[in-house]
């Protein structure tokens with residue numbers, strides 16, 4: 547072959563390898579068992595919880611693609627041997643909701659009223675046609691208890707943080723809480739100020755969750771962990787809020803805020819990658835704290 551032919555073949559091989567890699571990443575789901583009846587599934591997107599109950603299988607969050615939703619559905623039914631009776635969305639972001647259309651129309655889908663509002667505002671195209679049936683079809687504002695035969699779920703909107711509509715799920719019998727994106731374990735969080743999120747409120751929001759009876763914690767991103775790690779995360783968010791508030795009170799510029807050495811509760815934190823870096827870095831969270839405290843952002847209606 548001539549040089550240009552070799553070059554063409556090499557480029558095609560590289561492109562093929564790249565897309566194969568992405569496809570394998572999307573396909574791969576790793577299951578971890580927490581208790582007899584509770585599992586977490588890790589993959590490309592937010593962490594999914596699967597609960598086996600007398601009245602069917604409960605899923606919390608559905609990752610980023612309908613295809614992943616299908617894989618989650620298969621995997622969950624293989625784990626429990628029961629159909630999916632209930633899907634819960636912790637908040638509106640695509641990496642927690644876009645698997646929803648894979649579930650059967652008529653499935654009960656629960657979220658907060660604010661989450662439904664944000665989905666209608668930002669994602670109406672994705673949830674059109676048949677997929678519209680997999681939008682949240684049962685909503686609440688502050689809290690809701692769901693009995694599923696032998697299991698009890700407490701769904702609580704503990705306050706603003708990541709958005710203004712996040713819910714956490716307490717699996718009462720398993721003494722485990724799914725935090726959604728109110729908790730990125732060992733990662734800097736996305737802070738969706740435009741979606742009503744708040745650095746200033748986040749610490750108090752976690753404090754409310756800490757009042758619940760649990761010892762195991764499923765974060766929205768990162769591996770499962772325990773109560774003391776959530777306490778540490780609260781200290782991080784509170785410190786971040788203080789830095790923002792001081793900057794606003796003392797007229798400290800964004801540039802100087804980004805250079806601060808006052809943020810110390812982020813030891814071992816790393817930016818989150820979902821194949822590519824998402825931009826949730828130390829600078830990003832400091833910038834968001836500054837923007838909120840100085841009013842330099844626009845809330846989405």
Ligand SMILES: [Zn+2]
Pocket residue numbers: 637639642708727736
């Ligand atoms: Zn999120």
